[in-house]
Amino acid sequence: MNLEEAIKKSIRDVPDFPKPGILFKDITPIFYDQQLCSNIVDGFISRMDEMPDAIIGIESRGFLFGFLMANKLNIPFVLIRKSGKLPYKTLSHEYALEYGTSKIEIHEDALKPDCKVIIHDDLLATGGTAEAAACLVKKLGAKVAGFNFVVGLEFLNGKNKLINHSNNITCLVQY
Numbered sequence: 001m002n003l004e005e006a007i008k009k010s011i012r013d014v015p016d017f018p019k020p021g022i023l024f025k026d027i028t029p030i031f032y033d034q035q036l037c038s039n040i041v042d043g044f045i046s047r048m049d050e051m052p053d054a055i056i057g058i059e060s061r062g063f064l065f066g067f068l069m070a071n072k073l074n075i076p077f078v079l080i081r082k083s084g085k086l087p088y089k090t091l092s093h094e095y096a097l098e099y100g101t102s103k104i105e106i107h108e109d110a111l112k113p114d115c116k117v118i119i120h121d122d123l124l125a126t127g128g129t130a131e132a133a134a135c136l137v138k139k140l141g142a143k144v145a146g147f148n149f150v151v152g153l154e155f156l157n158g159k160n161k162l163i164n165h166s167n168n169i170t171c172l173v174q175y
Contacts, residue, residue: 003043006036007150007173025151025175027061027122040172041068044120044148047170052145053115054078058104058133059085061122065150069120078110078117080133091139095132104129106136113141124149124171127158134165146170 001009010033014024030036044065054076057066063079070077083092083103090105111117119133124147134144144165152158152171159169 003039004173006039010036011151011173025123025153027150030150031064037065037068040065040150041072043172044069044170045072047148048118048146049168050116050145051075052118054111054117054142056080056106056117056119056133056137058119058121058129062120064122065148066120069118069148078106080104080106080119080136091136093132093135093139095128095135097128098126102129102132104132104136106133106140108140111137111140111142115142116145117142118146118148119144120148122150124152124158124162124169125156127156127161130158131161131165134162138165151175 010030012026012029014026017024055066055070056078057063059081067077083105086105086107089108091108092103092105094101094103117137130147137144146166146168147162149171152174154174162169
């Protein structure tokens, strides 16, 4: 069984979550299989065009594989969190949601100018949060070398928002 098949076999469909009509792709069963987790980290690393200077994880599920990748590559792991969650001085970026807005933040000293980063999250849907993360990276003078996601929901066209920041977009599984 290849990596994509193993991931799809582990993902649980949850109908009507978080609201009626949504078929939620639950990745939590992946974490019950240590070998699959290791294979996912290796899968992301093998698809990198170049070695990044840091991995950025988007709260909260982006922390899981993002940290493991950074640790294996022996490079820094940088958190992007929801507004008000980071304890030090931050830069923030507000972005549109389907209903309203949200804001994410990064520590102002998290990245050096011109460093190359991979932005990681568990799932690419509309691309709004990942695009906001890319804007934060650029505010710090760093460069987006690519994006990594375990799952991509192609029908929501999230890649269209990210292409302006990098065309290096990896989704291990597509729906």
